Amino acid sequence: QVQLQESGPGLVKPSGTLSLTCAVSGGSISSSNWWSWVRQPPGKGLEWIGEIYHSGSTNYNPSLKSRVTISVDKSKNQFSLKLSSVTAADTAVYYCARADAMGLEFLYWGQGTLVTVSS
């Protein structure tokens, strides 16, 4: 059973860069799957940020594309999110997620991590 675990700073200063990592267990990051980030501002809905394949291919939400970088580290079986030039509007719970074996999104989710943007 695939398990995902997000980690990273819970507080980021405005104009700084948000950095999170998703550790994958129970499966290989090199499997035939795309690995995604999804976020949810407090009390609001869900927003897909982007995804990465183990080859390094990425797809990003155009609304965030200029500020987002998703990368993969196969040696550590994990993938990462960087979001630059953050503002208070980027305060959210950030989830990593993955599709099921048929490639249908999203079956597996991390527990989520709250990142607050504040000075």
Place this chain on the structure above:
Amino acid sequence: DIQMTQSPSSLSASVGDRVTITCRASQGIRNDLGWYQQKPGKAPKRLIYAASSLQSGVPSRFSGSGSGTEFTLTISSLQPEDFATYYCLQHNSYPFTFGPGTKVDIK
């Protein structure tokens, strides 16, 4: 982007009620749609995939239907543990987009 709308945005219902939530896509998405349940402080949980397939382990009172642009999630007999927020997700084209959610609470 494909816009997803949901109706209603919230509803109050009693245990045992039949509940139907509708999700509409701004353009056709075949059956590339999932339904999720989210409880406070928890990650979303997938209930339905491919618009009408019940996720393993999910009670059979949940069902999904639809194709193209209009989809429904039905809870045939609402149980106390079903009070939550429900989201649809389209993964037909990028960027993937979620509906705004439907909050189901106790009448």
